[in-house]
Amino acid sequence: QLQLVESGGGLVQPGGSLRLSCTASGSTLDYYVIGWFRQAPGKEREGVSCISRSNGYTNYADSVKGRFTISRDNAKNTVYLQMNSLKPEDTAVYYCAASRLTLCVLSAHYDYWGQGTQVTVSS
Numbered sequence: 001q002l003q004l005v006e007s008g009g010g011l012v013q014p015g016g017s018l019r020l021s022c023t024a025s026g027s028t029l030d031y032y033v034i035g036w037f038r039q040a041p042g043k044e045r046e047g048v049s050c051i052s053r054s055n056g057y058t059n060y061a062d063s064v065k066g067r068f069t070i071s072r073d074n075a076k077n078t079v080y081l082q083m084n085s086l087k088p089e090d091t092a093v094y095y096c097a098a099s100r101l102t103l104c105v106l107s108a109h110y111d112y113w114g115q116g117t118q119v120t121v122s123s
Helices: none
Strands: 003-007 010-012 018-025 033-039 046-051 058-060 068-073 078-083 092-099 117-121
Touching: 003 092, 018 033, 018 092, 018 117, 033 068, 033 078, 046 068, 046 078, 046 092, 058 068, 078 092
Parallel strands: 010 117
Antiparallel strands: 003 018, 018 078, 033 046, 033 092, 046 058, 068 078, 092 117
């Protein structure tokens, strides 16, 4: 059973940066598309970014394009989300998730979810 653990969240000022990590255990991430999602209080969960299993294809929500970068290190069984130029509206709980489908699509079904890490952007 694949288990995912997010880390790297915290409090940052507007314009700052954070790097989130999603580390897997119980299986290897090579077999999965990995996505990052976020949910702010009172709002629906939103897909942020995803990365394909092997060829490095990535997909981003319009709201984060040019600011966030997703990457994976299969040797470390970890996927990262580098977040730059953070805005107050990026404040949310960020989750990583794994999909056994082959396509990196944010609206697809994701089979496994982490517990989330809080990101707060505030001065």
